[in-house]
Amino acid sequence: MTETVLRYAAFTDPDRADAAAGGNPAGIVLHASGLGDAAMQAIAAEVGYAETAFVTEPAVDGDPRHSRLRFFSPVAEVPFCGHATVATAVALAGRDGTGTVTFETNVGAITITTRATDAGTTASFTSVDPRAAILDPGVLGTLLGLLGVTAEALHPDYPPRLAYAGNWHPVIVFADQAGFDAFTFDPAAMRALMDAQGWAGTVTTLVPTGAAEFEARNLFPVGTITEDPATGSAAASVGGYLRELGLVAPPARVVIRQGRHVGRPSLLLVDVPAVGGIVVSGTAVDIA
Template sequence: MTTDVSGTSPVTFPRPPAEPLRYAAFTHDPAGGNPAGIVLDASALDDAAMLTIAAEVGYSETVFVTDHDEASRRFRVRYFSPLAEVAFCGHATVALAVALAERLGPGEIVLDTPAGEIPVATRVDGAGAVLATLTSVPTRSRPALSTESDAVLTALGWAPGDLDPALPPHVAFGGNDHLVLAAASRARLADLDYDFEGLAEVMRRHGWTTVHLVWRESPERFHARDPFPVGGVVEDPATGAAAAAFGGYLRTLGLVTPPATVVIRQGEDMGRPSVLRIDVDPQDARTRVTGQAVPITV
């Protein structure tokens, strides 16, 4: 799908209660990727109204622009799942950046999020598609305690032998905390049938946004799945925030030789294939996450 984003005429954002936009992120196909709701002008909405809209939209995240300065291309945003506010959401950030580029023209924008400042670069590729590259807040990663990982394995119905010993469990941060667990096989990753309430309770106890389950196909290619029960969603088809945190995980463990580009395939087992590209730099603790987004017609 191509979009003409050459114009840079001033944009008047819709006033609430406007119908939220809907975009699929990390895909070129509206039937793939991770859907996100977008409210371009939420300046008149309070917390309860934003949570209500996010629940009505029903996607894993809806992003709300609560203030903006078009001249400086700076936007204050908040993110809500159907159940709660989260500090940062990568796929909704990519979706919003693409929607803004379609209205304001490609270029740099800055998002002020509850997690911190997130620069996003947008550009049009040779096929006419809009790409967005977000730069995360500084990442970090630490070994998971056995009590942390064991509780999650129980909720997943996995055994310790289902894990790849070369990729140890970690709690990684890229705006939110995510528990990273690496499956020993693609078949183990594909077979996901977990205790929804049990996993949600463990995640709430530790303040984790998702459990980032990965399988390493090669040093530059991973497959991922992200249970998100704390947001009221069984699974995320593409998780930009977890991808940012995973960049910090790879960097901390020395599993890539930066500067490195790693491709993450996600959503395939859900029928919503997604592609996330992360760039890891040796001189910068931040991860750059790149993806496409397209409008969803409802």
């Protein structure tokens, strides 16, 4: 691997003394205009993180704050990745200064704003317009079977859905913390289901922990990874899901904590406007 790869953790929890040990690691290649698909895939596989972001065009139409970004997991290209978007924006802010930038992605243009705070550099991206769809009952039954639970384990106020804000995520909400903490799954079987359904993102499971607060486990079996420590695209999808079903009254802020089950505690802040894209915010730190 000859290209320079930066390594940042996104959605770290600034209230933790060991913040850099949390969040979701992402690789970043800021100079990828000369790389083909096979080279980017090889780099992502060698890095081994859930995703690596590649800046394939650093100045779209000559604008230095307008870049083209692609994302690769260790095994395939991913249409959109929230944590790698945040990580790349923070890395660029360190080089070029904070402010607003636009990333052209495979799902459309993403606007992201960075700012300096007492907790470090924070980035906020606005997703594409979210939408939700019914989760086929047969597919839901298969998914619950892989988790080793029945429909009785789910929260009656939060019906299962497919939610989209750049990637499609099945959203499953547990009724209680014990059931949420206890479920297990076979990574290979889960990956087979995800591939069969075309779910490029994560399987999103949640449990309510307070008013407009949730803990999340996002299942993403790829390589040695089974669960994602922090998932920005899923957080945006959850915001759209909550708005679509009338479970929050916009404008609303939703707090999502994730990563405890894989030893990398993370914090994602989700702002849900009355219309349009969902805004997801978090910090990112250099972990190289």
